[in-house]
Amino acid sequence: MKINRKYISAFVALLLSVPVLAQVPAPAPKQSKPVLLKGATLHVGNGTVVENAAVGFDKGKITYAGPQNGANLSGYEVVDVTGQHIYPGLIQPNSALGLNEVESVRATIDWNEVGEFNPNVRSLIAYNTDSDIIPTIRANGVLMTQVTPVGGTISGSSSIVQLDAWNWEDAVLKADEGIHLNWPYMLVETGNSRNDARLKRMAEQREQTLTELGALLRDAAVYKAGKQDNENLKLASMTGLFDGSKKLYIHANYGKEIVEGVTFAKKYGVKDIVVVGARDAVVVADFLKANNVSVIYSGVHALPSRAEEDVDMPYKTPYLLYKAGVPFALDYDLAIHGIRNLPFIAGTAAAYGLDKEQALAAVSLNTARILGIDKQTGSVEVGKDATLVVSTGDLLDMRTNDVTQAFIQGRKIDLNNKQKYLYEKFENKYKAQEKVDGTVPTTMSN
Template identity: 85%
Template sequence: MRIHKRYISALVALLFSMPVMAQVPAPAAKQSKPVLLKGATLHVGNGQVIENAAVGFDKGKITYAGPLNGASMSGYEVVDVSGQHIYPGLIQPNAALGLNEVESVRATIDWREIGDINPNVRSVIAYNTDSDIIPTVRANGVLMTQLTPLGGTISGSSSIVQLDAWNWEDAVVKADEGIHLNWPNMLIETGNSRTDERLKRMADRRDETILELEKLFRDAAVYKAGKRESENLKLASMAGLFTGAQKLYIHADYGKEIIEGVNFAKKHGVKEVVVVGARDAVAVADFLKANNISVIYSGVHALPSRAEEDVDMPYKTPYLLHKAGIMFALDYDLAIHGIRNLPFIAGTAAAYGLDKEQALTAVTLNTAKILGIEKQAGSVEVGKDATLVVSSGDLLDMRTNNVTYAFIQGRNIDLNNKQKYLYEKFEEKYKAQQQQVPAGATSSAGN
């Protein structure tokens, strides 16, 4: 098919006419000199709050975090953030951020692979650091995410990345840290003969899937032990599950599915298990506690799972998990564009039982512990990466969340993004239109 030169010229002109400010900001330069933030309220991330605090960092690492009167300012570039709040950078688990840009454009979607059993698939190599969505997420304080593949029974491996990088290699914080297993759904008979026939076929397929998983995990354990005849990438990619080097993330919501999936993993010698989704986690809290299972809870801003549940059950589930002694993190599991709302689901949890610092921990230090990166992230403590945010108001409240500075590994990142650009653009448009309206006339701007 021939394309007329006129259309090509128009397309090129359109591309070059796009405003530079609407593009993804370039990654920040490496920290070149020590920085000291002074005068803010420090929310450490471990439950501790320090008024009139200071945080110093050099070469990407935190060198001081404590009262201002104990800080040495010699050699530091001092930034006065008096009256503001310092928080650890928030961490979003279980996300396809950078793997999926526009739902309706297939070429921008790279979050799953063909087939049902893909433990060897690595999500991180598909990560698009130029995603327009990433800057909008950073602007609300989310600075790290767990890149998670979707689809199939075993989706592949996830990796932890920081959100300011030229490419996926620069972004990686911890590569291939876990394998994701979507536990087969249990089915409930309805009493309708036609529906029951369909459900029976689905139940048969479920049984076949579990048998396939049984064989896979047995083979992987044998392969890891060194008894092999040839190289097998699928089995080799699962070796870390049996040594504790990798976690098995079991995606399940229904209580019986959670129990079945965890028992399956334990039977096959998997060392570290995390349940993702976990809408019924409170119902099986004793089981989770007895088996030392952590939870990534995905349902705070969701409807109740059952008609008989309290309407605010999803909101108060984090408090009930905390009360039961379950290690948990919070996950904004709706559209990837909504990941910027991660601080606000923590705020909702704080309004329904958790105190503010416990809620903050659920999106910072707890998440870091579950993902295995607590030695470098999740709290503002000496020796950890200087990945933190400064907000003029409460970060967990959508009315006052206003990030003024964000640092990733000590680098002062650009907080501009496409949404801010469009807001400013159309604000100017409507201001100009209002100024042109004669006195006493009614403006039709925006109609």
């Protein structure tokens, strides 16, 4: 069969036309010399704001964070960021980032495992550092995430990673730090459903699931207490729940489900509990506070749960949790592509009661505390990782958020991404068209 050289040439030209900038940028090398950013407004992440500040870091760790006039510039490469703002790198909890690339292509989906009880499943080893989505998220200041499995009753173990690495071994900040439990939905009977056979079967299945869950927790506690001849991976992965070295993340929204789930876990000796989702957290705030339970609230950009609630109830829930004294963090729980909007979730909460710095803490230091990494990151303080962002405007405001520099463990990362490339590509196209015929397309003129 004779192959036309014209088609070969066209194919080669097509391959060569694929732009390098559209690919995932290579991870930055380790910090090679001390760096000091000076002149910016520093938002520490713990509520403190320092005007005309300086932040120095060396070997990936922050060595100075405070007023510019107190900084020792000797030996530092000084970068003038006067008029800009320095923030801690934001943290997205409860995310399938890196586990799912294209939802319509099964081979790119690695966030779910078959079966109902999979505590031994590790999301970390499935995390894809080459995901095209990661660079688009970093561009808005989100530099860390909790990689979380989904599905079943017990989905598996989550891990925390930073978003600039060659592989999951390089990315990990804290491995297998918690197990995720999807609390079975409660069934509410109505007048028309009391004799519904399907509802009865669902109720029986729920009771069976809770029985099996209780047996698994009881067996895991026994396994931890005794010396076993044979290793049981499922039980071994759960032993940390009983000494507080692992957290139990209970995914539940309805108030009664939250109370039931927390009470159930405590009954079996689970030490450290976090409720994820928690749309009704305000309703059971006293219970959560009394039981020392933290919340990862997922519903800021959502509709109210009930018709009788205020239309802005999801927006002001973070403020109400703050007033009630419940430790909480915020997450973006919609499509993973939208995680870049995490700072704007906090911005909405700031518009409905939270102080701006409190809102920042809800996506930085508060999250770090709940995930157990606050000694390492979450705020711009001496001794912590130099994981921070510089923005010309307010990081939490979508109108002025403009990240000009970002550092992960002192490494200045590449902020290019596919969306920026496409924007520049078509912007140049329209500008060229304007020069030729003097017209400006509607999309550009607007």
